[in-house]
Amino acid sequence: MARKVHLLAKAGRHARRGCPICVSLPAQEEKMSAGVLMGAEGEQIPVQVVPRRGCDHPPARGEEGTCLAWVIDEMAAEEEREYRLEFRPPEAASGVKVEDDGRGQVNISIAGKPFTTYRYQGNPARPCFFPLLGPGGARVTRSWPLAEDIPGETRDHVHHRSLWVAHGDVNGTDNWSEEEGHGYQIHRGFLRLVSGPVFGLLEARNDWTDKGGKKICEETRRLTVYVQPDENRLFDLEVVFLATQGEVRFGDTKEGGIIALRVATSMDGRGAGVITNSYGALMEEECWGRRAHWCDYSGPVGDNLLGITIMDHPGSFRYPTYWHVRDYGMFTANPFALRDYAGGDPRVDGSHVIAAGGCLRFRYRVYIHRGNAAQAQVAERYHDFINPPRVQVHD
Numbered sequence: 324m325a326r327k328v329h330l331l332a333k334a335g336r337h338a339r340r341g342c343p344i345c346v347s348l349p350a351q352e353e354k355m356s357a358g359v360l361m362g363a364e365g366e367q368i369p370v371q372v373v374p375r376r377g378c379d380h381p382p383a384r385g386e387e388g389t390c391l392a393w394v395i396d397e398m399a400a401e402e403e404r405e406y407r408l409e410f411r412p413p414e415a416a417s418g419v420k421v422e423d424d425g426r427g428q429v430n431i432s433i434a435g436k437p438f439t440t441y442r443y444q445g446n447p448a449r450p451c452f453f454p455l456l457g458p459g460g461a462r463v464t465r466s467w468p469l470a471e472d473i474p475g476e477t478r479d480h481v482h483h484r485s486l487w488v489a490h491g492d493v494n495g496t497d498n499w500s501e502e503e504g505h506g507y508q509i510h511r512g513f514l515r516l517v518s519g520p521v522f523g524l525l526e527a528r529n530d531w532t533d534k535g536g537k538k539i540c541e542e543t544r545r546l547t548v549y550v551q552p553d554e555n556r557l558f559d560l561e562v563v564f565l566a567t568q569g570e571v572r573f574g575d576t577k578e579g580g581i582i583a584l585r586v587a588t589s590m591d592g593r594g595a596g597v598i599t600n601s602y603g604a605l606m607e608e609e610c611w612g613r614r615a616h617w618c619d620y621s622g623p624v625g626d627n628l629l630g631i632t633i634m635d636h637p638g639s640f641r642y643p644t645y646w647h648v649r650d651y652g653m654f655t656a657n658p659f660a661l662r663d664y665a666g667g668d669p670r671v672d673g674s675h676v677i678a679a680g681g682c683l684r685f686r687y688r689v690y691i692h693r694g695n696a697a698q699a700q701v702a703e704r705y706h707d708f709i710n711p712p713r714v715q716v717h718d
């Protein structure tokens with residue numbers, strides 16, 4: 324007979340909304356991938372059961388176990404809630420579906436509605452995510468050059484493909500642009516594709532190569548898309564570089580973004596769009612080349628005011644990151660361009676070398692929301708990311 328597990332969640336100093344939770348449990352005999360948390364008032368909350376290696380609680384050497392993931396819809400600051408865990412399928416939870424269509428694309432939907440497609444084959448240089456859909460199904464990234472059905476879109480920088488990962492100087496190779504001599508990111512396979520009632524997960528392995536196809540390094544990217552209590556969208560992106568072929572040097576150049584977005588043209592800061600960061604700085608003039616814990620780009624899309632926040636995690640390299648964000652719609656986290664940010668000062672060098680056999684890790688959260696940064700309470704949602712509620716587990 325399975326033992327009973329009880330949990331006590333403590334919100335802490337911050338109000339929570341749509342807040343993902345992941346708690347480590349001892350090894351379990353249950354083989355189910357999902358379960359239910361029973362609340363004190365009889366509410367039933369879907370949970371997802373995952374191996375510890377697949378969440379934010381990596382095991383110690385020789386240790387095994389499972390993790391429980393769920394989303395707190397809403398919780399007041401300092402509130403506490405008790406739950407009882409039952410290992411049985413939730414009665415109704417459409418969740419996140421992650422499906423490879425067999426034609427070089429992985430389609431991701433939330434509660435039956437399309438969210439994004441990971442296009443890992445058929446690209447000129449590297450994989451990308453397109454479209455990226457926000458509240459109401461609106462495209463919050465530019466469609467061109469992947470589609471030409473949005474009147475009035477800008478058509479500059481052909482390599483700005485919705486949402487992507489890239490850098491302009493990797494051992495001297497340009498893996499940012501699509502100009503002559505550029506490098507490539509070659510999809511080598513998926514480590515995991517997971518659908519579930521709480522989150523969906525895509526984990527891919529890529530080789531970064533020079534223009535001739537010679538391998539420079541390996542990279543894994545893990546996208547985790549969470550169910551939310553409303554039409555807002557939330558996902559985490561973790562990118563890890565592995566120096567498998569010898570040392571890898573990321574050069575000092577503004578041409579890059581470990582997470583890179585091109586916002587919908589209607590959101591551009593040259594029009595009605597607004598850029599703001601965690602310090603309250605506004606627009607490119609105050610945000611470009613500056614460090615901040617998060618940065619937000621908001622503006623009109625159709626009849627709605629929508630925004631995109633990129634949040635940096637303390638576990639990322641050079642946290643808090645520097646932002647390569649422009650009024651024309653470019654929005655990236657680039658921690659390597661220190662000389663460029665300093666106006667070309669030769670005494671400044673933002674490059675970084677990964678020693679042979681080493682790795683370099685980045686972790687971000689993206690929040691696609693209605694309203695501007697203040698209306699969407701981005702500062703509070705950032706604490707969901709770096710200061711999540713505490714959970715006690717007991718029999």
